[in-house]
Amino acid sequence: MPRSAGTLIVLLAIIGLWQGLHLLVGASSLASPVQTVSKLASLLATGEFWLNISETMRAFVAAFAISLFGGIALGIVLGVRKLAGNVAEPILTTLYSIPKVVLYPLVLLCFGLGISAKIAFGVMHGLIPITLFSMNAIRQMKPVYRRTSQVMRLTPSQNAFTVIMPAILPEIISCVRLGFSLTLLGVLIGEMFASQRGLGFLLTSAINIGQIDTIMAIALLLTVFAVTCNILMMRFDRRLTHR
Amino acid sequence: MSEKLLRVIVVVAMILLVELLCRVGVIPRMVMIAPSDMVVELGKILASGQFSADIRITFTNIAISTVLSILVGFVAGVIIYSLPSLRDAIEPLLASYYAVPTFVFYPIFITLFGVGSASIIAIAVLLAVVSMVTATLNGLDRIPRVLRKTGQIYRMSRIKTALLIELPAATPYLFTGVKLSVAYSFIGVIASEFILSGAGIGYAIAYAYNLFENGHMYALMLLVLIVVTVVNTLLNIVDRRLQMRRQR
Amino acid sequence: MSAASGAKVVPLAPQSAMAPAHARLRGVTRVFDLPKSTLHALGPVDLDLAKGEFFSVVGPSGCGKSTLLDILAGLSAPQSGTAEFEGKPIQGVPDGVGVVFQEDASFPWLNVRDNVAFGLRRAGVDPAEINRRVDYAVGFMGLKDFAASYPAQLSGGMRQRVCIARTLVMQPRLILLDEPFGALDQQTRLLMGDELLRLWRETSATILLITHALDEAAMLSDRVGVMSTRPGTFIDFVETGWEKDRDSRVVSTPHFGDITARLWEKLRVEALKIMSAGKG
Numbered sequence: 074m075p076r077s078a079g080t081l082i083v084l085l086a087i088i089g090l091w092q093g094l095h096l097l098v099g100a101s102s103l104a105s106p107v108q109t110v111s112k113l114a115s116l117l118a119t120g121e122f123w124l125n126i127s128e129t130m131r132a133f134v135a136a137f138a139i140s141l142f143g144g145i146a147l148g149i150v151l152g153v154r155k156l157a158g159n160v161a162e163p164i165l166t167t168l169y170s171i172p173k174v175v176l177y178p179l180v181l182l183c184f185g186l187g188i189s190a191k192i193a194f195g196v197m198h199g200l201i202p203i204t205l206f207s208m209n210a211i212r213q214m215k216p217v218y219r220r221t222s223q224v225m226r227l228t229p230s231q232n233a234f235t236v237i238m239p240a241i242l243p244e245i246i247s248c249v250r251l252g253f254s255l256t257l258l259g260v261l262i263g264e265m266f267a268s269q270r271g272l273g274f275l276l277t278s279a280i281n282i283g284q285i286d287t288i289m290a291i292a293l294l295l296t297v298f299a300v301t302c303n304i305l306m307m308r309f310d311r312r313l314t315h316r
Numbered sequence: 317m318s319e320k321l322l323r324v325i326v327v328v329a330m331i332l333l334v335e336l337l338c339r340v341g342v343i344p345r346m347v348m349i350a351p352s353d354m355v356v357e358l359g360k361i362l363a364s365g366q367f368s369a370d371i372r373i374t375f376t377n378i379a380i381s382t383v384l385s386i387l388v389g390f391v392a393g394v395i396i397y398s399l400p401s402l403r404d405a406i407e408p409l410l411a412s413y414y415a416v417p418t419f420v421f422y423p424i425f426i427t428l429f430g431v432g433s434a435s436i437i438a439i440a441v442l443l444a445v446v447s448m449v450t451a452t453l454n455g456l457d458r459i460p461r462v463l464r465k466t467g468q469i470y471r472m473s474r475i476k477t478a479l480l481i482e483l484p485a486a487t488p489y490l491f492t493g494v495k496l497s498v499a500y501s502f503i504g505v506i507a508s509e510f511i512l513s514g515a516g517i518g519y520a521i522a523y524a525y526n527l528f529e530n531g532h533m534y535a536l537m538l539l540v541l542i543v544v545t546v547v548n549t550l551l552n553i554v555d556r557r558l559q560m561r562r563q564r
Numbered sequence: 565m566s567a568a569s570g571a572k573v574v575p576l577a578p579q580s581a582m583a584p585a586h587a588r589l590r591g592v593t594r595v596f597d598l599p600k601s602t603l604h605a606l607g608p609v610d611l612d613l614a615k616g617e618f619f620s621v622v623g624p625s626g627c628g629k630s631t632l633l634d635i636l637a638g639l640s641a642p643q644s645g646t647a648e649f650e651g652k653p654i655q656g657v658p659d660g661v662g663v664v665f666q667e668d669a670s671f672p673w674l675n676v677r678d679n680v681a682f683g684l685r686r687a688g689v690d691p692a693e694i695n696r697r698v699d700y701a702v703g704f705m706g707l708k709d710f711a712a713s714y715p716a717q718l719s720g721g722m723r724q725r726v727c728i729a730r731t732l733v734m735q736p737r738l739i740l741l742d743e744p745f746g747a748l749d750q751q752t753r754l755l756m757g758d759e760l761l762r763l764w765r766e767t768s769a770t771i772l773l774i775t776h777a778l779d780e781a782a783m784l785s786d787r788v789g790v791m792s793t794r795p796g797t798f799i800d801f802v803e804t805g806w807e808k809d810r811d812s813r814v815v816s817t818p819h820f821g822d823i824t825a826r827l828w829e830k831l832r833v834e835a836l837k838i839m840s841a842g843k844g
Binding site: 079080082083084098102103156159160161163164166167170171172173174175176177178179181182183250251253254257258261262265266276279280283285288289291292295296299300302303304307 | 319322323326327346347348401402404405406408409411412414415416417418419420421423424426427428499502503506507510511512518521522525533536537540541544545548549552
Binding site for chain 3: 215217218220221223224225226227231235236239240242
């Protein structure tokens with residue numbers, strides 16, 4: 074398929090650029106693609122690395138679940154109750170545009186150093202965008218659907234489950250994709266400076282001792298993981314919708 | 317009751333609640349100082365000017381990253397738009413771009429550029445530029461074909477059409493990219509300063525946190541909050557004006 | 565067909581009911597409270613719909629035609645006056661009322677068959693009965709070959725047929741249509757008009773059609789009500805006198821021209837008021 078071929082070419086170009094940059098600045102500043110991959114392979118062979126991965130994943134799954142269910146529920150309520158939604162939206166957008174790092178000290182002081190702080194960071198990053206997206210999904214639902222469901226005299230729960238949810242499903246899936254990335258980012262940043270375990274912590278340690286190949290190996294792992302999940306979700310989205 | 321009024325009441329009520337909880341001691345002083353104290357502290361540090369250098373550095377960095385992301389993003393967007401095969405190849409990657417935790421590349425920039433403004437601006441631009449590219453592509457996509465045809469009927473040159481018809485038509489969408497670039501630049505710069513830097517508001521907050529200087533820390537956090545709110549409000553006002561043009 | 569002597573004119577007062585009206589509106593008004601003013605959208609309106617009648621409403625834009633439909637459908641309550649269906653006051657959506665909207669209301673996540681079956685399934689009707697009725701409606705509306713397709717794969721006209729089929733299976737006694745063919749081209753509209761007449765004869769339902777197209781109203785209806793500008797009231801009722809087995813070919817008769825002329829005579833004045841007032 075020509076489309077994938079094009080993308081492949083771009084990817085190869087990026088790798089080529091990477092190699093070129095490596096040759097330019099030297100191995101101590103930037104590891105080559107080959108060095109990065111082999112470092113990653115050797116890390117994955119150690120049990121300790123997997124412990125860190127599972128630590129990050131535990132925090133991530135918890136944070137994602139909270140952001141997702143909390144955000145969708147809140148978003149639906151704000152979407153259905155127009156006044157509440159209109160009042161809340163600018164407040165939420167402004168809150169969200171505060172660089173969350175600025176609030177980290179507050180979170181640490183509340184939750185201490187540990188997995189709950191990391192989960193809190195993740196939720197801080199994921200909850201509000203998911204809420205806003207879900208709210209907009211409801212608002213943008215064609216008004217004629219609501220009227221149709223009224224004319225058919227559906228009960229509130231029939232309306233919610235057989236009309237509203239299928240109608241907003243595509244938007245919700247985009248929402249899930251977005252929430253996934255943001256929550257992951259939040260958890261990682263939390264680990265980067267406030268944890269003794271996890272991939273983020275490994276990253277910070279590697280920075281402190283200047284181990285560029287470890288830094289890049291972890292960055293590569295996270296990039297591949299995030300992009301793969303994203304592509305899977307996009308595929309799922311496409312299969313699910315007939316529009 | 318108008319929505320605006322209701323919103324103001326909600327925000328004021330929440331602040332008063334927090335104030336009350338702090339004064340009464342439900343929220344311990346070690347965790348958070350009362351909002352009124354934050355304001356006082358902010359007044360003090362602004363008057364004493366002890367963080368002026370940091371403040372200047374941070375806002376300079378934010379301004380530079382914003383401008384760079386907008387320019388680079390717009391130009392890149394236009395180029396990608398005009399080369400459809402390139403666009404087909406890049407689009408799947410763009411769609412996945414924000415899935416990548418961009419911050420993990422920060423250490424790499426530090427190794428390349430050292431700890432300082434250059435790395436910070438680099439990561440902020442990396443974070444912001446793609447939103448401008450996407451907004452540019454979206455905006456160019458949404459120019460109704462009929463407007464271009466109108467330009468042709470008037471026998472306008474390519475450049476005139478671009479500047480007098482296409483650019484104004486795309487502006488509401490481009491502005492969304494501008495808003496996002498500003499937001500991401502703020503986040504990118506301050507977060508980087510917080511994680512690893514020697515200067516700037518983010519660094520100052522982290523430093524104050526490490527030394528248990530809650531007063532300074534919250535004063536600076538309040539400063540960021542105020543600036544972000546003001547900037548956002550201004551951008552939203554412009555956005556709303558532009559959006560009204562879109563009504564058909 | 566009636567002689568080409570012109571449409572019969574009825575007095576402005578509603579038909580006095582010898583048979584009880586199927587639906588009845590008396591002194592109905594509808595007012596909307598806006599942040600800075602109140603909008604007197606409709607009324608006062610008096611209307612009697614006879615059982616099995618095909619009645620059209622024409623009027624300038626913004627006159628409150630859709631509000632009128634909302635009130636009859638129970639989607640909206642009047643500020644004053646009474647609204648009755650089958651002798652009982654309308655509170656909420658009554659049983660036996662079907663609505664076809666102007667916008668495409670077909671559910672994109674269901675195929676044609678599931679769309680048509682939707683209302684019956686929610687109402688808990690027996691599955692065998694559902695299949696029977698859906699088969700009938702799908703066949704009746706000419707959708708048999710598309711039963712497994714999704715709305716996204718169909719044209720606008722087909723999608724409206726899906727919406728009509730979905731309403732048809734519920735066996736409504738009163739069918740309200742709000743400019744159902746507004747989004748379609750003229751030729752498709754004429755054919756869809758024929759479909760609507762077929763539907764009407766088959767179901768013997770009472771039909772109220774809202775349209776801005778005079779020719780559509782003149783061609784399809786037993787009676788046409790002309791509304792004034794906002795706040796809309798009926799300024800004329802025109803009886804067409806068509807036979808029950810009519811179809812779109814009546815457009816070629818002189819009588820059709822008389823009816824449209826009569827409708828336009830009153831409507832033109834109202835429409836001009838809108839035009840000179842700027843955006844409606």
